[in-house]
Amino acid sequence: MTEVTTDVRLFGGLTPYSGRLEVKYNDQWGTVCDDGFNDASAKVVCRMMGFSDARHARFIPPSEYGPGTGTIWLDDIKCFGNETDIADCQTAEWGISNCNHDEDIAVDCQTPTRLFGGNAHKGRVEVQIDGEWNSLCKDTFRTAEAEVVCSMLGFSARKAKAHFGAYYGEGQGDIVVDELRCSGIEEDISECKSKDWLSQTNCNHNEDAAVECCKSFYIEIGDK
CATH class of the missing domain: 3.10.250.10 (SRCR-like domain)
Known part of the structure; x- marks a missing residue:
């Protein structure tokens, strides 16, 4: 496992702890496709944002916080839930996706x-x-x-x-x-x-x- 190197944010929610998942790659923010994404993947994201156990992490169906813009950076993500960085999970290459923005995934982490x-x-x-x-x-x-x-x-x-x-x-x-x-x-x-x-x-x-x-x-x- 590596240290966290990927910038992530949750966009469009009422608090910083829920919203459409966005990741930064090559200095540009983009989205993540829902293909393969599950609660284990959500735990990794929430942990990256500072939640030590992320026990309440859950993914939210696409469209809950609206579609994003820009590149869909990640697709076909498969996490076990114990990874330190979402980039440690099995995934397609950065920027390679067969998704549209109406498949952008969202995540809900428990508000501290x-x-x-x-x-x-x-x-x-x-x-x-x-x-x-x-x-x-x-x-x-x-x-x-x-x-x-x-x-x-x-x-x-x-x-x-x-x-x-x-x-x-x-x-x-x-x-x-x-x-x-x-x-x-x-x-x-x-x-x-x-x-x-x-x-x-x-x-x-x-x-x-x-x-x-x-x-x-x-x-x-x-x-x-």
């Missing part, structure tokens, strides 16, 4: 999320964008949104509670998303409806959203 100011299972909700931890506004943040956050962090969604008014203290970074609306079954908060991430919000840090997750299934039973 943590609970801060409480303990392992409760705290202010923060997401990482470009290496910085930022908070979410409480507007429309209710039980369904708390359930998604708890599930992302490995806790049961049952009995998830949403807290408001900087319940666990005020954040220091940006408020990166406002009016988040989840159904409760999403795998990642980036899949929920919202205003554009990183857009201007009308919130202050005294409105930072927080959640309390049930520590384990067994505690849920004992709490009944």
Whole structure:
């Protein structure tokens, strides 16, 4: 296995962690065909973007984030999932493809999320964008949104509670998303409806959203 040498990005998603997969070759950005691409290939891409385990990586059918432009650099990719670089996977030669842009593949990596100011299972909700931890506004943040956050962090969604008014203290970074609306079954908060991430919000840090997750299934039973 080699060190990561290929530049990759996810384009067209609400966050930097989901979108159409694009790779850079000969100083030009291009796309990747869906032929042969699967969850194992998605794990490699997410790991390249800084996810150590990439356990929530999944590929998304073409057209989810629209077609790309330029050269389709890679086709017929076959990864085992443990490669360091997508260029380590079995693939056709760079730039050799029988695909159209309506076959451009997309990838969804889990948005880095943590609970801060409480303990392992409760705290202010923060997401990482470009290496910085930022908070979410409480507007429309209710039980369904708390359930998604708890599930992302490995806790049961049952009995998830949403807290408001900087319940666990005020954040220091940006408020990166406002009016988040989840159904409760999403795998990642980036899949929920919202205003554009990183857009201007009308919130202050005294409105930072927080959640309390049930520590384990067994505690849920004992709490009944």
